[in-house]
Amino acid sequence: MQPAQVSLNGIDKRFGEPQALRNVSLEVRGGEFLTLLGPSGCGKSTLLRIVAGLEVPSAGSIAIAGRPVDTVSPRDRGVAMVFQNYALYPHLTAGQNIAAPLVMRRLNWWQRLPVLGRAMPGTRGLRAEIADDVARVAASLNIRHLLHRRPSQLSGGQRQRVALGRAMVRHPVLFLMDEPLANLDSGLRAHMRAELATLHRRLGVTFIYVTHDQVEAMTMSDRIAVMFDGEIRQIGTPETVFRAPVDLDVAGFMTHPHLNRWPAVGRDDGTVAVAGTPVPVIADVPAGAGVTLAFRPEDGRLSTKSVGGFVPATVSHIELLGSDALIHARRETADTADGSDRAVVRVAADLTHGLAIGTPVWVAPDAGRAWCFGADGARLSDQQRRAA
Amino acid sequence: MSQVVSTLPSTPRRVPDRMALLAERRRAGLLLATPAAVLLFCLSLGPSAWVIVLSFTDYRLGVTALNFVGLDNYAELARDPHFWNSLRNTAVYVAVVVPGAVLSGLGAALLIESRSRLRQFYRVSYFMPVAGTLVALATAWEVILHPSFGLANLMLEGLGLSRMRFFSDPDMALLTLAGIGIWELVGFNMVLFLAGLSTIPRDLYEAAAIDGAQGGLDRFRLVTWPMLGPVTMFVIVLTAIRAFRVFETVAVLTQGGPNRSTDVLLYTLFTEGFRYFRTGYASAIAVVFLLVTVTLTLLQTRVFDRRVNYDR
Ligand SMILES: Nc1ncnc2c1ncn2[C@@H]1O[C@H](COP(=O)(O)OP(=O)(O)OP(=O)(O)O)[C@@H](O)[C@H]1O
Numbered sequence: 001m002q003p004a005q006v007s008l009n010g011i012d013k014r015f016g017e018p019q020a021l022r023n024v025s026l027e028v029r030g031g032e033f034l035t036l037l038g039p040s041g042c043g044k045s046t047l048l049r050i051v052a053g054l055e056v057p058s059a060g061s062i063a064i065a066g067r068p069v070d071t072v073s074p075r076d077r078g079v080a081m082v083f084q085n086y087a088l089y090p091h092l093t094a095g096q097n098i099a100a101p102l103v104m105r106r107l108n109w110w111q112r113l114p115v116l117g118r119a120m121p122g123t124r125g126l127r128a129e130i131a132d133d134v135a136r137v138a139a140s141l142n143i144r145h146l147l148h149r150r151p152s153q154l155s156g157g158q159r160q161r162v163a164l165g166r167a168m169v170r171h172p173v174l175f176l177m178d179e180p181l182a183n184l185d186s187g188l189r190a191h192m193r194a195e196l197a198t199l200h201r202r203l204g205v206t207f208i209y210v211t212h213d214q215v216e217a218m219t220m221s222d223r224i225a226v227m228f229d230g231e232i233r234q235i236g237t238p239e240t241v242f243r244a245p246v247d248l249d250v251a252g253f254m255t256h257p258h259l260n261r262w263p264a265v266g267r268d269d270g271t272v273a274v275a276g277t278p279v280p281v282i283a284d285v286p287a288g289a290g291v292t293l294a295f296r297p298e299d300g301r302l303s304t305k306s307v308g309g310f311v312p313a314t315v316s317h318i319e320l321l322g323s324d325a326l327i328h329a330r331r332e333t334a335d336t337a338d339g340s341d342r343a344v345v346r347v348a349a350d351l352t353h354g355l356a357i358g359t360p361v362w363v364a365p366d367a368g369r370a371w372c373f374g375a376d377g378a379r380l381s382d383q384q385r386r387a388a
Numbered sequence: 389m390s391q392v393v394s395t396l397p398s399t400p401r402r403v404p405d406r407m408a409l410l411a412e413r414r415r416a417g418l419l420l421a422t423p424a425a426v427l428l429f430c431l432s433l434g435p436s437a438w439v440i441v442l443s444f445t446d447y448r449l450g451v452t453a454l455n456f457v458g459l460d461n462y463a464e465l466a467r468d469p470h471f472w473n474s475l476r477n478t479a480v481y482v483a484v485v486v487p488g489a490v491l492s493g494l495g496a497a498l499l500i501e502s503r504s505r506l507r508q509f510y511r512v513s514y515f516m517p518v519a520g521t522l523v524a525l526a527t528a529w530e531v532i533l534h535p536s537f538g539l540a541n542l543m544l545e546g547l548g549l550s551r552m553r554f555f556s557d558p559d560m561a562l563l564t565l566a567g568i569g570i571w572e573l574v575g576f577n578m579v580l581f582l583a584g585l586s587t588i589p590r591d592l593y594e595a596a597a598i599d600g601a602q603g604g605l606d607r608f609r610l611v612t613w614p615m616l617g618p619v620t621m622f623v624i625v626l627t628a629i630r631a632f633r634v635f636e637t638v639a640v641l642t643q644g645g646p647n648r649s650t651d652v653l654l655y656t657l658f659t660e661g662f663r664y665f666r667t668g669y670a671s672a673i674a675v676v677f678l679l680v681t682v683t684l685t686l687l688q689t690r691v692f693d694r695r696v697n698y699d700r
């Protein structure tokens with residue numbers, strides 16, 4: 001079966017007053033793993049549920065595999081969905097859960113009756129086919145030995161697999177997943193990430209995957225659509241979104257644990273000044289313009305001596321992470337309310353010797369790794385400087 | 389020089405051994421459970437035990453003498469056609485009221501869930517019998533079902549049907565009472581079902597929609613009905629117990645008549661005990677009543693609960 005492409009066109013969704021989605025348009029390519037990434041409440045789930053047909057958009061249209069599905073029921077859209085808390089039927093065994101989509105489609109109302117149904121003509125053969133299909137899916141997910149258990153007797157990871165099995169069993173052209181790994185512990189999550197990526201490659205069908213976890217998005221996706229406030233701000237490969245965020249929100253969301261954001265002013269010589277200290281960056285900052293200089297902790301540099309181009313600060317906290325350490329420092333500025341005085345730099349752990357809370361340090365970004373964002377939050381391009 | 393007294397004990401306080409600690413905890417537990425236990429004994433267990441004792445005597449209300457007669461009262465019960473008649477009537481009543489009140493309670497709850505606009509109105513109107521006094525409401529029913537000027541018969545006539553003698557026809561009376569019994573219990577059952585419906589996770593319905601459930605009936609079979617299992621079992625047993633205890637409507641509306649066709653267990657107990665003052669005999673009926681109720685309760689806690697609770 002051809003993997004489905006999905007076109008969303010000008011989708012709006014309003015729940016009474018608050019607007020959950022604003023004019024969202026998106027083309028999901030056939031067979032791609034597309035992740036909807038964004039903070040809580042940005043409308044990721046709503047968008048996914050609109051694709052599934054569980055929610056009706058206030059405006060806009062959807063086509064799956066070239067077919068408009070605006071008036072098509074969830075059942076007939078040919079999509080499968082994995083819910084965050086799995087939504088397994090608690091009264092059915094794992095096997096019956098996986099079989100449910102087949103039972104609902106292949107058996108008619110009479111054949112599904114508990115006892116009488118068995119006596120209906122054709123039921124026996126259909127039930128046997130369904131059992132075969134379930135066994136095949138279960139084998140591919142390594143859960144054959146769990147099929148007779150109820151969901152309450154399964155661990156989180158096992159439930160996860162059953163939910164996947166229920167989604168896979170009828171060979172949908174489109175998989176929708178709403179934070180399927182959110183309830184797993186971190187070890188299992190890492191394992192399931194790899195497994196989902198493998199599954200996607202093996203099935204070759206289109207995946208739309210919702211998460212607020214940057215690592216999940218980076219590790220599994222072909223493309224990431226970053227959402228804020230009901231809008232898609234940026235869509236691109238993980239590399240693009242990570243290296244070239246279009247605005248400050250995206251940059252902040254793609255950074256862990258803290259994006260350094262310093263107010264700066266453009267100078268004539270291709271640098272910006274942070275509190276009077278010139279810091280070299282590659283960006284088209286007009287002279288005299290107020291911008292935000294931003295860089296990731298891992299793209300920062302730290303010195304214990306005053307160096308040109310480095311901004312003075314004082315160590316406020318040291319977090320040892322094992323091989324690395326995060327040095328939290330504060331710059332001396334008048335304005336501390338919005339966190340713009342914070343400087344967080346990731347360094348090798350052995351470089352923390354001699355550092356203590358209160359130690360004066362000097363911080364600067366790697367010139368090639370810092371971005372400048374204009375007053376509207378958009379990233380200032382670096383085309384011309386690069387060319388020059 | 390005054391003597392210096394150490395404020396510290398010379399030896400450290402003896403660490404109580406495990407057994408002593410457990411015993412202490414047990415004492416505290418017993419102490420805390422005492423009020424509830426006393427109340428339970430005074431209000432429930434004590435009287436029940438006393439009734440069981442009385443059922444082996446020939447005690448008559450107002451008479452000071454009392455003889456133990458062994459199982460004589462039970463032997464008489466077994467031979468008494470009135471007792472068997474009232475037991476059978478009670479069984480018929482329960483057999484009509486339980487499915488009637490459970491199914492209509494479920495239906496009402498489903499209706500209310502789906503119609504958001506009239507929800508409040510439905511809730512109040514179904515719940516009214518629960519809040520009202522049954523004796524007063526029974527009187528209202530008497531007026532409605534009156535053979536000549538009752539509203540029900542006026543409506544039947546208006547529809548071109550013949551009048552019905554709801555309470556004076558021996559074939560109708562018990563069913564009429566059962567109808568009132570259903571009406572009385574529907575509201576309460578509906579509230580229980582509504583509570584049950586509100587605990588069903590919404591995403592199960594969404595999973596069902598994606599899995600291919602189409603329309604309300606599919607959804608009901610795949611999600612609603614199985615998820616309501618525990619509530620339904622509870623409602624069935626509760627309704628059975630309450631139907632089994634039918635008394636007020638009989639006492640107000642028919643007094644067991646016509647021709648003993650509505651004589652139910654509690655009404656027989658009442659007439660034997662408080663009209664003929666045969667307390668010992670009435671106690672034996674009470675014991676039978678107690679046995680059935682206890683059996684129903686055990687059935688719920690032991691069998692049904694286990695079969696329909698998916699978390700165990
Ligand atoms: N049924 C609803 N009624 C009213 N508002 C809703 C409803 N569903 C979602 N919303 C609102 O729409 C917005 C987007 O919700 P949505 O569930 O899509 O967020 P999300 O991005 O999935 O967040 P999360 O990561 O927390 O799941 C939120 O502001 C939410 O309050």
Ligand SMILES: [Mg+2]
Binds near residue numbers: 045046
């Ligand atoms: Mg969500």
